[in-house]
Amino acid sequence: MIHFESVTKTYPNQSRPALESVDLDVEKGEFVFLVGPSGSGKSTFLRLILREERPTDGRIYVAGRDLARLTTWKVPQLRRRIGCVFQDFRLLPGKNVYQNVAFALEVIGKPRRFIRKVVPEVIDLVGLEGKGDRMPDELSGGEQQRVAMARAFVNRPMILLADEPTGNIDPATSIGIMKVLDRINRTGTTVMMATHDAAIVDSMRKRVIELEYGKVVRDQSRGVYGQAY
Amino acid sequence: MRAQFIFGEVWVGLRRNLTMTVALIVVVAISLSLLGTGLLVVKQVNHTRSLWQSKVELSIFLCDNNPLSTQCTKSGPATNVQTAQIQATLKKLPQVVSVTYKTQAENLAQFRKEFAYDPIFVNSVQPGDIPASFQVKLRNAQADAGPVTAAVTGMAGVDSVGNDSTILTNFYRLLDGARNAVIVVAIILIVAAILLVANTIRLSAFNRRRETAIMRLVGASNFYVQLPFLVEGMIAGLFGWLVAVGLLVGAKAGLDGFQSYFPFRAQLSVSDLVEVVLVTMVLGLLLCGGTSFLTLRRFLRV
Numbered sequence: 001m002i003h004f005e006s007v008t009k010t011y012p013n014q015s016r017p018a019l020e021s022v023d024l025d026v027e028k029g030e031f032v033f034l035v036g037p038s039g040s041g042k043s044t045f046l047r048l049i050l051r052e053e054r055p056t057d058g059r060i061y062v063a064g065r066d067l068a069r070l071t072t073w074k075v076p077q078l079r080r081r082i083g084c085v086f087q088d089f090r091l092l093p094g095k096n097v098y099q100n101v102a103f104a105l106e107v108i109g110k111p112r113r114f115i116r117k118v119v120p121e122v123i124d125l126v127g128l129e130g131k132g133d134r135m136p137d138e139l140s141g142g143e144q145q146r147v148a149m150a151r152a153f154v155n156r157p158m159i160l161l162a163d164e165p166t167g168n169i170d171p172a173t174s175i176g177i178m179k180v181l182d183r184i185n186r187t188g189t190t191v192m193m194a195t196h197d198a199a200i201v202d203s204m205r206k207r208v209i210e211l212e213y214g215k216v217v218r219d220q221s222r223g224v225y226g227q228a229y
Numbered sequence: 230m231r232a233q234f235i236f237g238e239v240w241v242g243l244r245r246n247l248t249m250t251v252a253l254i255v256v257v258a259i260s261l262s263l264l265g266t267g268l269l270v271v272k273q274v275n276h277t278r279s280l281w282q283s284k285v286e287l288s289i290f291l292c293d294n295n296p297l298s299t300q301c302t303k304s305g306p307a308t309n310v311q312t313a314q315i316q317a318t319l320k321k322l323p324q325v326v327s328v329t330y331k332t333q334a335e336n337l338a339q340f341r342k343e344f345a346y347d348p349i350f351v352n353s354v355q356p357g358d359i360p361a362s363f364q365v366k367l368r369n370a371q372a373d374a375g376p377v378t379a380a381v382t383g384m385a386g387v388d389s390v391g392n393d394s395t396i397l398t399n400f401y402r403l404l405d406g407a408r409n410a411v412i413v414v415a416i417i418l419i420v421a422a423i424l425l426v427a428n429t430i431r432l433s434a435f436n437r438r439r440e441t442a443i444m445r446l447v448g449a450s451n452f453y454v455q456l457p458f459l460v461e462g463m464i465a466g467l468f469g470w471l472v473a474v475g476l477l478v479g480a481k482a483g484l485d486g487f488q489s490y491f492p493f494r495a496q497l498s499v500s501d502l503v504e505v506v507l508v509t510m511v512l513g514l515l516l517c518g519g520t521s522f523l524t525l526r527r528f529l530r531v
Binding site: 082084155 | 447
């Protein structure tokens with residue numbers, strides 16, 4: 001599903017690469033934690049998958065496509081197969097829960113009947129039954145993140161990228177968020193989550209990839225957060 | 230669905246920076262109407278020129294009982310022999326297309342007809358005030374007037390030579406000057422309009438950066454992300470054009486009114502106006518659409 005071949009990314013005006021010859025394989029349906037200190041290259045990793053950045057060297061394949069060969073006007077096609085969740089939710093403050101989720105389908109030109117059918121299903125899936133007409137500022141942080149997950153998942157992407165989704169949320173609420181991510185993963189969606197949250201990583205017992213100074217220093221199939229290596 | 234979504238976005242965009250939108254409409258309206266006026270004046274000048282050019286003649290007035298020149302005072306009215314000689318000289322000149330002899334009575338009748346709208350002027354001219362003449366059509370009204378005038382001036386029986394095109398030349402110069410001034414101002418305003426369109430679209434893109442960021446993230450195509458902004462610019466341009474149409478109709482009425490000062494009316498037709506209006510519409514849409522498109526390419530890249 002995601003395949004990195006000795007990928008190096010160096011940003012302009014920086015001597016040290018953000019990622020250095022990373023080789024990696026993530027299979028369909030996997031749940032992967034991406035851990036490591038700030039500046040270790042987690043965000044660069046996710047941005048490369050979304051093709052918001054291009055690698056300086058090496059090859060990246062996502063959902064069977066060679067990103068180097070992907071023309072600019074086909075990038076949106078790639079992004080429709082990838083859902084994204086962020087630490088700061090990124091909801092539209094002027095739209096209610098239903099409209100925020102529906103927006104993701106409207107802008108890719110889905111028919112209205114389809115939207116009316118699918119959006120309530122996804123709102124239920126993330127555990128926000130009956131809250132479709134609430135505005136974002138009426139919701140708690142955890143609920144807002146659920147809306148963001150509904151929006152990321154509503155188009156049934158093959159891959160869900162989550163960049164510290166529990167970063168702004170207290171530990172008790174985070175458990176709920178992780179349950180939703182797990183539920184999404186069980187539908188066959190590959191989930192890749194960058195996080196600092198040791199408790200969550202330890203409790204989930206999923207594959208852990210650790211980055212440090214742009215290099216993969218650990219890749220364990222049923223890992224924990226801070227294990228010595 | 231798609232259309233409804235796009236127009237919803239456009240409406241939000243136009244409403245959120247209303248002041249910029251209004252400024253844009255005003256500037257587009259003024260620059261388009263000035264440019265259109267310039268085009269109308271160009272048409273008017275060409276129209277007038279071709280209409281008048283066919284009527285421009287050299288008038289060789291013959292000596293009569295109350296002549297202008299001292300030569301005629303000395304020699305008296307032109308004799309039949311002198312008249313025949315002048316006609317023969319004129320016909321031999323290569324620049325001359327045709328020579329027509331007009332008697333005093335014919336010239337008076339034509340004068341009365343052309344100035345019929347001014348009875349006081351007509352009544353002040355008595356029979357015998359206007360001399361007989363040769364009306365000479367030239368191959369080239371501008372270039373040939375000099376040599377032909379030189380050839381007959383001083384011949385016995387010739388009182389004076391009148392050239393219609395000297396009057397017209399000054400008039401054309403005035404019209405050309407007015408046209409150039411209008412077009413220069415229009416071009417300056419079009420540059421201003423382009424900058425305003427670019428700025429409005431930038432502001433609009435900035436106002437909606439959250440929406441566009443999410444659109445890009447969920448895989449909306451470039452077309453979908455940019456179309457609302459493009460339509461926004463075009464709609465502002467279209468409103469500006471509508472205002473300009475009103476101003477252009479006024480400008481044509483002004484040009485028509487101007488014509489009443491001249492004996493030969495050369496009014497522009499409605500189809501001339503429609504043509505100019507269509508040209509300004511295409512130009513306005515290109516201006517707004519093109520500028521929006523280029524601005525978006527810089528500020529809304531995937």
